Amino acid sequence: MPDDECEVVLIKTFANPTRFLALIRWVMPTASVLAVALLAAGLWLAFFGSPTDYQQGQTVRIMYIHVPAAWMALFVYTSMAAAAFVGLVWKHVVAELYARAAAPLGAGFTLICLVTGALWGQPMWGTWWAWDARMTSVLVLFFLYLGYIALSDAFDDPQKGINAGAVLLIVGVINVPIIKFSVDWWNTLHQPASVTRMAMPAVDLSMLWPLVVMAAAFKALFVALACLRLRTEIQRRRLAVRQMQQAEHAA
């Protein structure tokens, strides 16, 4: 697909990101404040404001970090795939850069989920790891994140990295439900019933609140950090365009 005229390329590069940078200027501090507040509230509720489980005792509290982290891991990956699609088809600059900005954050949430899963599993089963359905799915999701980061960084031409990464995300997101289904099924057939799921206790209203608040807190945290990273990516690209212009005028 041939580039449009020089001017249009520059307009496309500058106009949208400028609007976004203005948006970021007020979204980021708002989200940061929200994140801190919600995290404080959520953690308080998790540790003090909710009952212990009669089976698992205090360790069930790890669930309040583990489960929202899992939700975030999936949510971020899906959002990356959606943005990648928009960026690939409509060549929207900010959409293209979103995946690169969000990838390390999504991978971070996945890692948090895996680590808290291990911390939760240890007192329950005496092992730091169990190949149960959720942990396996999250591990595979972690590999998908790492794969994306590796691929988008593997090209000398950054645009090729963005495009290839976008295709990988679209194919990956289609595969995520397939992977989840096959892992779930494989798990119920292979694992003894006691290890089938990270036994989530029957969710009581008092347990729902901390979960919801923590989920909201993670979302706000993600938005704040994503704004930060997106701003960096946009400015990096602006710098590249400016350098290109300088080279043209000098020639």
Add this chain to the structure above:
Amino acid sequence: MPAAKRLFSKTLTLSDITCRRGGRVLFQNVSLTVPPGGIVHLTGRNGAGKSSLLRLIAGALPTAAGRVLWDGADISEMDREDYAQDYAFLPPDDRDLKLLETARENLLFWAMLWKIKTPDAAVNAALADMGLAPLADVPVRVFSAGQKRRLSLARLRMKQSALWLLDEPFNALDSHAADLLADALRAHAAAGGIVVLAAHQAPALAGVTALPLGAAA
């Protein structure tokens, strides 16, 4: 010599083309209209953009500005396969020839891919035209650089396209082979075809238009 039959009649137009690679502008505002039978010789230093312009005309490289028109139509709006039927490209080196295959096998691969009618006959004719008939069943591994070049040229002629885009076609050719090539270019132009070639020396032909490239041009 009987007048050559006019096989081709399309015109190539370069309209205000700017080419940018790796952030650098190679050349700007290049315009040229080439009628059927025209031969264009791209000149300029190494790195001036001769290879890039050839790829740009083939549609393999996007223009930073300007358009390439084939028979009046913008090539970026044409169906890729339709346009690919009309041009034949010669890369600057012959790396893509499979060394473990013979000359005939190398050409047959492309003859079949390009849906050439009677591929065997076409391959034999192309090899004979470039003086490679005795080497037809010899693996390319033992070919000299000049022979590999002639093989690539044989493949190009086999395609029978109107527009020839040649990157350093005379490289590694001895004087006899160079004469063969010059004859082929002359014949192609006489039939109404267009040749655009990048070469360090001007080909020994009449009626060649020079197109100098370089940011200063």
Add this chain to the structure above:
Amino acid sequence: MRHVLIPHLARSLRLHLRRGPEALVTVFFFVMIAALFALSLGGGQDIVARAAPGIIWTAAALAALLALESLYHRDYDDGTFDLVLMSPVSVFAVVAAKMLCHWLLTGLLLLAALLVVAPMLFIPFAQLGVLILSLFCGTLYLSLLGGFGACLTLGSRKPGILLVLLILPLFLPMLLLGVLAVGASLAGMAAKAYVLLQFALLLPALPLAPYAASVCLTMNVRSS
């Protein structure tokens, strides 16, 4: 389509055979990995036979991914793909032909190698039928997915290892289903449901993988 398939088949077979020993590397690798697994598990029939489905699938996956570089990245490096894009030929057809060639040169040979590997892993010949059917589906899927991964990584640094890292997570569902199928068959239970699911996974991949791969090939081969 035939005008794309025949030259690619002819060329792939020719080059593969003429490269001599390299042609058998895939099979050798498969057998060696299976042997390595069996030996490191102690060689005892009970453990090895239980691990057999997993060993075969893992070894097959790794062996099949080996051949991708010579089929795809070599053509990228020497400029063949550039010429293909400059030919009046559908890229979808070219990629589909390459995927088929890859399967003929790896998957098919691996299926034949099962005759050697099955006894090594104490799989009774009676169960070989299900194993072959399941692996047929799996290796075909791997050729499709591998071709996509190869086109995705054309022109990247270290494409060989990157390709393996990207494809294995996507291959996991087929691998799990295949292991379930073979495991069920070895335990004397019906494997039909699992094999059907495998084919259900394969069928949409047949048109989608070449399409995605052709998009990637066009993207990556086009000069910037």
